[in-house]
Amino acid sequence: MARLDHAFKHVFLVVFSVATLFPALWVVKMAFRADQSFATSMNPLPTEFDLSNFAALFGDALFGRQLLNSLFVAALTTAVGVFLACTAAYAFSRFRFPGRRAGLMFLLVTQMFPGTLMTIPLYSLMEMLGLLDALLGLVLVYSTTAIPFCIYMLKGYFDTIPRELEESAIMDGAGPFTLFWRIILPLSRPAIAVTALFSFMTAWNEYILAATFMGDEQAYTLPVKVQSFVGDYTTEWGYFAAGALIVSVPVMALFFALQKHLVGGLTAGSVKG
Amino acid sequence: MLATVVAVALGTFVFHRYAAERGDAIGRARAEQAARWLLTHGPAGVDDLRRSGTVRLAGVAFDAPPPGSRYPYLRRPIWLAHTEPGKVEAALSRDDPAEKAAADALVQDELVRLPDGGYRAAAGERLGGGERRAAFVELAPPPRVEVPWPGLAMAMLAALVFWWDLARREPASRSRPVVGALTVSVGVLGLLAPRLLAVDRLEVPASVGSADVTGTAMLLAGVVLAPLALVAGAGWRHGSRPSPHRVAYAYIGPALLGLGVLVLVPFLYGVALAFTRASHGEVVWVGLSNFVDILSSAGRSLTEPLSFYFTLVVTLLWTLANVVLHTGIGLGLALILKEPTLRFKGVYRVLLIIPWAVPSYITALVWKGMFNQQYGLVNHLLAGVGVAPVAWFSEFWTAFTANVVTNTWLGFPFMMVVSLGALQSIPSDLYEAASVDGASKWQQFRHITMPLLRPALVPAIILGSVWTFNMFNIIYLVSGGQPNHSTDILITQAYRFAFEQDRYGYAAAYSVLIFFILVIWSFFTQRFTRSEEA
Numbered sequence: 001m002a003r004l005d006h007a008f009k010h011v012f013l014v015v016f017s018v019a020t021l022f023p024a025l026w027v028v029k030m031a032f033r034a035d036q037s038f039a040t041s042m043n044p045l046p047t048e049f050d051l052s053n054f055a056a057l058f059g060d061a062l063f064g065r066q067l068l069n070s071l072f073v074a075a076l077t078t079a080v081g082v083f084l085a086c087t088a089a090y091a092f093s094r095f096r097f098p099g100r101r102a103g104l105m106f107l108l109v110t111q112m113f114p115g116t117l118m119t120i121p122l123y124s125l126m127e128m129l130g131l132l133d134a135l136l137g138l139v140l141v142y143s144t145t146a147i148p149f150c151i152y153m154l155k156g157y158f159d160t161i162p163r164e165l166e167e168s169a170i171m172d173g174a175g176p177f178t179l180f181w182r183i184i185l186p187l188s189r190p191a192i193a194v195t196a197l198f199s200f201m202t203a204w205n206e207y208i209l210a211a212t213f214m215g216d217e218q219a220y221t222l223p224v225k226v227q228s229f230v231g232d233y234t235t236e237w238g239y240f241a242a243g244a245l246i247v248s249v250p251v252m253a254l255f256f257a258l259q260k261h262l263v264g265g266l267t268a269g270s271v272k273g
Numbered sequence: 274m275l276a277t278v279v280a281v282a283l284g285t286f287v288f289h290r291y292a293a294e295r296g297d298a299i300g301r302a303r304a305e306q307a308a309r310w311l312l313t314h315g316p317a318g319v320d321d322l323r324r325s326g327t328v329r330l331a332g333v334a335f336d337a338p339p340p341g342s343r344y345p346y347l348r349r350p351i352w353l354a355h356t357e358p359g360k361v362e363a364a365l366s367r368d369d370p371a372e373k374a375a376a377d378a379l380v381q382d383e384l385v386r387l388p389d390g391g392y393r394a395a396a397g398e399r400l401g402g403g404e405r406r407a408a409f410v411e412l413a414p415p416p417r418v419e420v421p422w423p424g425l426a427m428a429m430l431a432a433l434v435f436w437w438d439l440a441r442r443e444p445a446s447r448s449r450p451v452v453g454a455l456t457v458s459v460g461v462l463g464l465l466a467p468r469l470l471a472v473d474r475l476e477v478p479a480s481v482g483s484a485d486v487t488g489t490a491m492l493l494a495g496v497v498l499a500p501l502a503l504v505a506g507a508g509w510r511h512g513s514r515p516s517p518h519r520v521a522y523a524y525i526g527p528a529l530l531g532l533g534v535l536v537l538v539p540f541l542y543g544v545a546l547a548f549t550r551a552s553h554g555e556v557v558w559v560g561l562s563n564f565v566d567i568l569s570s571a572g573r574s575l576t577e578p579l580s581f582y583f584t585l586v587v588t589l590l591w592t593l594a595n596v597v598l599h600t601g602i603g604l605g606l607a608l609i610l611k612e613p614t615l616r617f618k619g620v621y622r623v624l625l626i627i628p629w630a631v632p633s634y635i636t637a638l639v640w641k642g643m644f645n646q647q648y649g650l651v652n653h654l655l656a657g658v659g660v661a662p663v664a665w666f667s668e669f670w671t672a673f674t675a676n677v678v679t680n681t682w683l684g685f686p687f688m689m690v691v692s693l694g695a696l697q698s699i700p701s702d703l704y705e706a707a708s709v710d711g712a713s714k715w716q717q718f719r720h721i722t723m724p725l726l727r728p729a730l731v732p733a734i735i736l737g738s739v740w741t742f743n744m745f746n747i748i749y750l751v752s753g754g755q756p757n758h759s760t761d762i763l764i765t766q767a768y769r770f771a772f773e774q775d776r777y778g779y780a781a782a783y784s785v786l787i788f789f790i791l792v793i794w795s796f797f798t799q800r801f802t803r804s805e806e807a
Contacts, residue, residue: 006612006614006615006616009609009612009615010615010616010617012609013606013609013610013621013625016602016606016625017621017624017625019682020624020625020627020628020682021624021627022650023636023639023640023643023682024627024628024631026639026643026650027635027639037648038642038645038648038649083527084527084528084531085528087524087525087527087528088524088525088527088528088529090524091521091522091524091525092525095518095520095521095524097518097521097522098518100521103525103529106532107532108795109792109795110532110536111736111739111740112739112743112788112791112792112795113536113540113788114743114763114764114767114784114787114788115743115745115764116745116764116767116768116771116780116783116784117539117540117543117544117767117780117781117784117785117787117788118536118539118540118543119771120543120546120771120777120780120781121538121539121540121542121543121546122535122539124542125535125538125539125542140531140535141535143531144531144532144534144535144536145536147528147531147532148532149736151528176520176524180524201632204632205632205633205634207632207634207746208745208746223632223634226634226635227634227638230638235642237642240638244631244632244635244638244639247632247635248630248631248632248635251630251631251632252627252630252631254630255626255629255630256623256626259622259623259626262626262690
């Protein structure tokens with residue numbers, strides 16, 4: 001009975017996994033084909049191993065530059081985002097102060113601001129600050145879009161850390177910073193890793209703002225470049241797929257490295273809190 | 274602290290030197306490039322440059338030894354073209370310095386920085402038969418921004434010290450008032466110093482100032498953190514210990530300031546835009562007329578694709594379909610995957626999480642290809658079971674389905690991971706106790722799993738619904754609103770008004786309505802979840 005039950009579940013899971021993998025394998029297949037058309041055979045597995053798409057991409061001097069741009073923006077966004085999210089989440093979790101509820105509410109409300117409403121004013125703001133075409137402008141915008149969600153997640157996690165630990169430290173004369181630095185942060189590594197992952201993804205994957213703010217090809221990030229292979233009438237599927245693979249692989253690697261924490265980090269707060 | 278001051282001062286100096294050098298290099302390179310370009314393009318190039326307005330002066334010269342002359346050095350450049358009319362004659366009479374530059378360039382390439390900061394470059398080449406050709410350009414000085422770097426750097430430093438001290442607030446620290454007073458004065462001095470000392474104003478060419486990383490970082494950090502320092506510093510004037518509240522604010526401050534400047538200000542600006550007619554840089558206050566137009570669906574019947582209400586219904590349908598599918602599939606898979614004895618659990622979990630890791634615009638574009646009528650894979654699969662190829666994007670329901678399928682592929686892993694986390698935190702002895710008492714699987718699910726899952730699932734569903742409601746990428750890139758904008762949701766419609774029709778005010782009003790809908794929705798769900806908890 002149990003065996004039958006498991007077999008049934010395996011069938012279900014295999015069907016879903018195949019459905020999940022199919023489009024992804026498609027991209028891999030097209031990336032390793034010398035052809036720029038869309039692959040139409042039914043077999044999603046790569047049938048050839050041709051690196052010409054990658055060679056063409058990396059042969060373009062601009063592409064390397066754009067890859068570096070993306071890396072720089074994503075890395076800095078992660079650093080800024082994690083720093084801001086950790087400190088704010090700590091305050092929201094451990095202090096009771098006037099404006100706390102309003103602050104939390106504000107964070108939630110920012111998630112509802114429609115992107116279209118923000119694009120034009122942000123453009124003006126960036127122009128005013130002289131940050132159009134500057135990677136730093138993107139870093140600033142991305143780190144602020146990522147943090148509300150990160151703060152919520154971290155706050156939930158911080159809430160689950162028992163206060164007794166801090167109380168004994170306070171007895172020993174520790175101030176808020178010691179508590180934050182020596183107790184809260186080390187205990188929250190999984191949640192911080194997930195926060196970092198989300199910040200990284202926000203910056204690494206974002207396309208619309210980057211396309212709007214970056215007029216100079218030198219300043220493009222990878223998503224803008226990859227998207228440029230898809231035209232209204234013709235699409236260079238080979239280049240697109242190769243670019244898509246280059247963009248997706250780092251994120252996937254991070255995902256798989258962190259997936260154990262992902263499950264815990266994302267929900268710990270909301271379940272127990 | 275002294276070390277930091279020295280470091281900042283040194284850094285500022287080095288940066289300034291570097292920026293000046295680099296600005297100079299950029300100017301020179303541009304001028305040189307333009308001159309070389311002109312040399313190959315000849316008189317036509319001069320016309321191009323004049324029209325484009327990128328250079329202040331430009332000219333090309335060509336000379337040849339007078340035919341049959343016994344004195345080949347007695348020759349003057351023959352001006353072929355010049356950006357300023359009349360210069361040709363002036364050049365012929367040899368009283369124009371630019372002409373001299375071109376003439377010099379015939380001998381050797383030349384590049385000079387003009388006293389006003391502009392650049393002049395000339396390039397020449399020798400052709401056969403004693404003929405020579407030269408070109409010169411003069412670039413206006415690049416636009417410059419004036420930035421009080423040292424002041425900002427000092428203010429930033431002061432702010433950092435403040436923040437640090439406030440955030441620590443160790444009970445043992447007795448030197449706080451001293452530190453506070455010191456840092457405030459350093460910050461104020463830093464801001465005033467350039468004015469007081471009338472030192473070099475540290476102008477930086479705009480091209481460098483905006484693109485250079487360190488410089489901009491310092492500028493922004495200074496702008497953002499200096500007010501924080503002043504606010505924090507105000508507390509020390511009274512010699513009081515910082516209250517616990519202020520410590521909390523110190524921790525929130527940086528995040529909130531960032532959000533204020535880069536989220537709240539643009540948002541308010543956008544809301545203000547909703548009351549205007551703005552396009553092509555012109556802004557006219559029109560009061561509520563945008564909202565009236567949208568809500569009365571002016572010029573269209575209510576059931577037409579471009580009316581607000583039609584789009585709203587499509588958006589709600591889209592959100593509902595996605596949330597149901599995401600939650601259903603995600604929760605279903607999580608329930609299966611939580612089974613401790615199931616084999617290859619880890620493998621499945623890794624495979625099923627893939628869509629989450631793929632950037633959504635890539636997902637969208639791949640699926641758009643898969644739904645293509647001619648070469649798309651979906652039609653190939655359908656052909657395999659004998660269904661005629663479907664033109665997915667020519668009818669509403671098929672296009673809508675394509676969007677939903679794409680977004681479901683993209684969205685279920687999030688719900689799966691959330692459910693999985695929540696399920697794992699349910700103690701297994703509850704189930705053991707229940708099965709001892711003879712509860713069926715369904716009863717266990719109904720009375721143990723569901724109630725314990727709820728606190729994690731409800732917020733995730735609310736967040737998911739908000740994200741789906743504003744899911745721009747999928748709609749815009751997969752169906753693109755086809756056919757005839759009927760599958761557009763509110764957010765893509767607003768985007769079209771703004772960026773395809775240049776109706777910024779109208780688009781902003783649209784966005785404000787979207788925002789209100791979401792606020793109302795979250796208000797209801799908040800009440801709902803709160804009454805659940807009570």
